[in-house]
Amino acid sequence: MGKLYKFLKYFFITFWAVFVVAPFLWALTTSFKDFNSVNGGATYIPWVDFEPKLEGWRVLIKSPANGGVDIIEPYFNSLFVTCTASLISIVLGTLSAYALSRFTFKAGFVKNNDITFFFISQRIMPPIVLSIPFFLFLGAINLLDSLIGLIIVYIVLLMPIAVWIMVDFFNKVPREIDETALIDGCNPYQAFFKVVLPNSIPGLIVAGMFCIIFGWIDFFFAFILTFTEVQLLPVKIVALNSSITPWWSLSASALVSVAPLIIVAFIVERYLSKGNLSGAIK
Amino acid sequence: MNLVAENLSYKPDEQFHLNEVSFNFEKGNIYTILGRTLSGKTTLLKTIAGLLTPDTGTMQFEEKDFLKVPVWERNIAMVYQQFINYPHLNVFENVAFPLKQRKVNDRVITDEVTKSLKSVGLEGYENRKIQELSGGQQQRVSLARSLVKNAKILLLDEPLVNLDYKLREQLREEFKNIFSQGLSEDSIVVFSTTDPREAMEINGEVIVLDQGKVLQVGSAKEIFENPKTLKVAEISNDPPMNILKASIETNKIRFEEIEFELPNHLSNLKEKNFNLGIRASDISLSDSGFEFEVELSEISGSETLLHLKRGNSRIIISIEEVLNFNIHDKVKINFNSNKVYAFNENGVLASSPFGGSYV
Numbered sequence: 119m120g121k122l123y124k125f126l127k128y129f130f131i132t133f134w135a136v137f138v139v140a141p142f143l144w145a146l147t148t149s150f151k152d153f154n155s156v157n158g159g160a161t162y163i164p165w166v167d168f169e170p171k172l173e174g175w176r177v178l179i180k181s182p183a184n185g186g187v188d189i190i191e192p193y194f195n196s197l198f199v200t201c202t203a204s205l206i207s208i209v210l211g212t213l214s215a216y217a218l219s220r221f222t223f224k225a226g227f228v229k230n231n232d233i234t235f236f237f238i239s240q241r242i243m244p245p246i247v248l249s250i251p252f253f254l255f256l257g258a259i260n261l262l263d264s265l266i267g268l269i270i271v272y273i274v275l276l277m278p279i280a281v282w283i284m285v286d287f288f289n290k291v292p293r294e295i296d297e298t299a300l301i302d303g304c305n306p307y308q309a310f311f312k313v314v315l316p317n318s319i320p321g322l323i324v325a326g327m328f329c330i331i332f333g334w335i336d337f338f339f340a341f342i343l344t345f346t347e348v349q350l351l352p353v354k355i356v357a358l359n360s361s362i363t364p365w366w367s368l369s370a371s372a373l374v375s376v377a378p379l380i381i382v383a384f385i386v387e388r389y390l391s392k393g394n395l396s397g398a399i400k
Numbered sequence: 401m402n403l404v405a406e407n408l409s410y411k412p413d414e415q416f417h418l419n420e421v422s423f424n425f426e427k428g429n430i431y432t433i434l435g436r437t438l439s440g441k442t443t444l445l446k447t448i449a450g451l452l453t454p455d456t457g458t459m460q461f462e463e464k465d466f467l468k469v470p471v472w473e474r475n476i477a478m479v480y481q482q483f484i485n486y487p488h489l490n491v492f493e494n495v496a497f498p499l500k501q502r503k504v505n506d507r508v509i510t511d512e513v514t515k516s517l518k519s520v521g522l523e524g525y526e527n528r529k530i531q532e533l534s535g536g537q538q539q540r541v542s543l544a545r546s547l548v549k550n551a552k553i554l555l556l557d558e559p560l561v562n563l564d565y566k567l568r569e570q571l572r573e574e575f576k577n578i579f580s581q582g583l584s585e586d587s588i589v590v591f592s593t594t595d596p597r598e599a600m601e602i603n604g605e606v607i608v609l610d611q612g613k614v615l616q617v618g619s620a621k622e623i624f625e626n627p628k629t630l631k632v633a634e635i636s637n638d639p640p641m642n643i644l645k646a647s648i649e650t651n652k653i654r655f656e657e658i659e660f661e662l663p664n665h666l667s668n669l670k671e672k673n674f675n676l677g678i679r680a681s682d683i684s685l686s687d688s689g690f691e692f693e694v695e696l697s698e699i700s701g702s703e704t705l706l707h708l709k710r711g712n713s714r715i716i717i718s719i720e721e722v723l724n725f726n727i728h729d730k731v732k733i734n735f736n737s738n739k740v741y742a743f744n745e746n747g748v749l750a751s752s753p754f755g756g757s758y759v
Contacts, residue, residue: 292482292484294480294482294484295484295486295487297446297449297451297471297478298478298480298484298485298486298542299486300450300451300471300472301449301451301471301472301474301476301477301478302472302497302498302501302545302549303472303473303498303501303502304472304501305470305472308472308501313486313488316488317486317487317488
């Protein structure tokens with residue numbers, strides 16, 4: 119029983135690891151291949167199966183004039199838009215979530231839960247429904263094809279996530295902690311910044327992670343709301359595809375685009391393993 | 401200079417949480433609010449703290465309209481029944497927090513915090529995280545934090561209720577010590593509890609609260625000796641005072657075919673029917689007594705509580721030793737008729753062994 123259990127456990131762990139790692143390995147080897155090595159059947163070991171070439175990677179940084187695609191600018195555009203939108207979403211979302219968790223709002227039949235649902239409902243609609251209003255709206259204020267326009271749209275998309283996670287989190291922080299802070303001489307703002315916020319860091323990290331992931335991987339709005347002036351990474355990567363599929367540069371760009379998320383995941387994972395995400399408040 | 405409240409009412413839903421509550425708390429005194437759960441104790445304390453604003457009523461303190469002073473400027477301290485501390489700070493930082501908020505200089509903070517932690521028996525724990533402490537220790541940290549402020553008003557909301565038996569005894573002793581020595585002349589302590597024994601032990605002025613209404617105010621002794629109504633008698637005794645429908649017939653008290661001599665202090669009762677109140681401790685087992693059937697027998701500490709039944713009457717008696725009974729056993733008991741209370745049919749005290757009457 120014990121042995122079988124152990125065997126099955128390691129079997130599934132191995133299976134799952136292969137399942138997760140295999141695509142990355144495939145992308146990594148493919149990124150060093152050229153046209154001939156790709157079309158010559160499945161090969162995996164460099165120098166033995168095929169001769170590694172750097173062409174796939176060079177294409178990404180060469181300017182279009184030299185036959186490259188130059189993803190450097192879109193890359194930094196994407197970083198900038200995602201980080202700015204996530205940051206603003208977290209700040210605004212956390213403040214709204216605290217208000218929704220602690221104070222009672224009432225406007226006719228609209229109460230706290232309805233407002234919270236209103237935020238979440240932004241994510242219930244399929245993105246395509248939002249695309250036309252967004253397009254017209256950004257067109258009207260002359261922000262189509264601009265970083266600021268994209269940031270505004272991403273805030274609309276990301277803030278509900280932050281509100282949703284943080285309302286839930288604040289509801290679990292006992293009200294008595296805020297009250298004690300007030301009694302100990304904090305005004306409501308000090309109570310929030312000195313006591314509630316420091317105890318909500320785990321929630322902030324989770325919310326931040328989700329915002330960054332959802333912002334970074336968005337293709338749809340980046341595709342619809344930008345044309346030539348501004349381009350984001352996902353759109354650029356898709357644009358690599360032409361009559362001949364350049365597997366080598368596609369693989370290279372895929373790896374570069376996943377890199378920031380892997381870094382974020384490792385940071386959060388360290389937090390998780392330290393046990394800081396749960397049990398902060400008894 | 402006193403904390404004076406008049407006609408505080410708070411009714412957020414169908415029920416009154418506070419119903420026309422008035423009080424006059426003098427500096428240097430301890431006040432105990434005694435009431436069952438949901439009687440409005442916490443609401444009252446939160447109103448004093450300023451965390452709740454009553455619908456109507458006034459509150460004055462040091463010549464100021466206290467209801468207009470925001471919580472953070474009231475200079476109060478409060479200990480909750482849950483152990484509330486700041487989880488992101490260690491023990492020292494927790495206790496130092498209110499002082500830092502007042503921008504006291506660091507040397508003074510260190511001295512005061514050390515003194516305060518010493519008074520609750522937590523020296524040497526300064527650098528521990530809150531989560532590493534036991535419940536009793538956490539509660540002492542919040543007590544230390546409320547003592548360090550030298551607040552004008554110290555509110556203790558059932559501070560012992562969530563602790564285990566031994567810790568409760570220990571902390572109760574500490575409270576008494578702190579109250580007797582550490583308290584400055586010009587502060588008011590308000591202590592709320594559901595436990596009548598705690599109220600008696602703390603021995604301050606007792607306010608009996610039920611459904612948001614003040615039923616009686618008086619010293620612990622007075623409330624024990626002359627409870628104003630049936631309700632007060634129930635709330636201020638543990639186990640609750642036994643109440644029996646009884647009648648007076650030719651110098652005898654009669655209920656459930658039991659008759660005994662009318663004691664002197666009941667001889668002036670005008671009405672024939674009344675509610676007879678007898679404390680569980682004033683009933684004893686006796687071979688020459690009246691027969692009752694055992695419904696439940698529980699051992700609590702060194703005493704045995706017997707729930708008995710005869711006809712439609714149910715009573716609880718406490719015996720000062722550990723005894724085993726089976727359900728449906730027959731026991732014989734006797735009443736100490738010199739200690740019985742009489743409440744009229746409206747539940748108001750008509751006669752007590754200590755001479756009180758509110759009729």
